[in-house]
Amino acid sequence: MASLPPKHPVQQGTADAAGGADAHHHPPKGLLRWVLTTNHKEIGTLYLLFSLLMFLIGGVFALVIRAELFQPGLQLVQPEFFNQMTTMHGLIMVFGAVMPAFVGLANWMVPLQIGAPDMALPRLNNFSFWLLPVAFTLLLSTLFMPGGAPNFGWTFYAPLSTTYAPPSTTFFILSLHIAGISSILGAINIIATILNLRAPGMRMMDMTLFVWTWLITAFLLIAVMPVLAGVVTMMLMDINFGTSFFNAGGGGDPVMFQHLFWFFGHPEVYIMILPAFGIVSVIIPTFARKPLFGYASMVYATASIAILSFMVWAHHMFVVGLPLVAELFFMYSTMLIAVPTGVKVFNWVATLFRGSISYEPAMLFAIAFVILFTIGGFSGLMLAISPADFQYHDTYFVVAHFHYVLVPGAIFSIMAAVYYWLPKWTGHYPHLRLSQWHFWLSVIGVNLTFFPMHFSGLAGMPRRIPDYSLQFADFNMVSSIGAFMFGLSQLLFVVIVFMCARGGEKAPAKTWDGAVDLEWTVPSPAPLHTFETPPQYRPAEADH
């Protein structure tokens, strides 16, 4: 991490977009500059690099899983270690890769898109970033502890995670607390920024969808991260202080763990997808050269998804023995969420319709997002049918579902965002040929990996098990080959990003000719300080 890309080396004096670049005290040099920075762009970069590192580590864990599953039988790892790998893979990807990447993008782009000079609470911003390396060093260190790392799955169901947990669980709880505090502080900062620092003249309904979706996501974070904190605190007390929140022997109830966890967990999955919706809603109009179809309906759809997400949690628990009315309620409420989600997909397609489309790498990823996320949505609908879920639950079908919404969903949107905004960050276009290679290898790899899982799942292959019966061998071999293809092609992504930081075709302020939002009015690379005097926002400008 020492060789960070040369951030548009301190250009304050020369390229100030908005004038008024009065004497900034010089930032400290070298590493300390990154430790102490309160600049939203530098912190954004830190978040993104951290998330990239976690993405690679979590990816290695996934490849350990796929290598073991390449053939039936036990070849490479012990079942105990396999369990640690599935658990750590999930935790690292959710809390270490996807969430920090979105926070990083928010740090960089929210102030630029609303015309603010920085985040509302810059020092808090620095703190919330630096909590993350602490949390994840702690989490990763559990791999080397006696008894091994957490092995109970990323959903850490009690009593597996309490009565039968390895001793390292206390560290896992601590690291989740720290990561949770980081997300909460980040969310507070984003809300405060969006509500108070918009450029004069910019109303709420003038904000880009990226800003809108992040505002709603931040509210979700504020609402559910404390519940997660509460659940892990109860676990901590059950483990260390002899309480019985989840211990049936002492009058507690393990099923209650699942209710509490999913009350957090389902909104959490929307935390990982709403910003993706925002990114795609910004990129598609740019490269279709048409304003977004149904802007207002997009905002309302996002808000209704967020509200509904609190009423569907038990669709993860159809088989715990819910009474019939609850099965029906959660089945219909889950299906109801597909309606606003469908509105979004419809609007993206309508935006593309008769647009003059060009296929820059960002657009390739955005279009792949629309198609492949929708496949994940459909398998979600199948899972929502409660009687059918009795067959699908805890099989690879569920794995296929959530990887379709998370990898070609959330992750592709992050890739799209990086390709879209890299020129603004570095001043250079990313290498076109390599980006296209990265895209095609990724799409093919992702589908090879996850599409066969639908079939192995429907045929009954259980998830989180290191061995399987012979009938699943072919599907698993294809999945494993796809996974290595996808994983290795991400190294190409790393190369592209670092090449782009060092040089390449120069990008103008307005990098893409169809781009209209405020960030394209500042130079590329964006100077360290922008919008010191707020720009006057004129809505007409944004609507062509």
Add this chain to the structure above:
Amino acid sequence: MATPNPDTQRNVNRTVIKTLVVLAGMFAFAFALVPLYDVFCQVTGLNGKTSAKAQSLVSGDVDSSRTVTMQFITRSSAGLPWRLETQTRQVRVHPGQSTEVHFSFTNLGKEVDVARAVPSVTPSEAALHLRKLACFCFQNQRLRPGEKMEAPLVFQLDKQLPEDIRTVTLVYTLYPQEMEVSSSG
């Protein structure tokens, strides 16, 4: 930030305070969910838990037009060298009728131990209608190594048991309990 406008700064502070209040509220809410969950389950019986205290017999006629199969399953939890058994795997009863079933506890380990049998009823809708007049599950059991103990369960299914329930399964799981220090010997 170069020029923090005092007005903006005040608004920011106000937003932060509001979000902090929501935050604290949600954290408290998470813990409040625990008693709420318990109350909800007690009222509805949805988690299959039966009453923790002895209930009185509801007298009145036995509804001999219906017969319900009452099944018993016993198990010990990992790490506790005890056995819980019953001779009666299942009985056929009429709603309203009271029945006695015997269970036996054996400590197969080498130490004095305390354990409790925790009941769970399936289907959970039946939990509210299973009345226990006497049960070993109301208190902890304490056994010396090799000791064996017989304990009765007296129960009644009340007549409000929904018509569609033909079989009720009662599971007892033995859980180790903390030993009270004072009574060691």
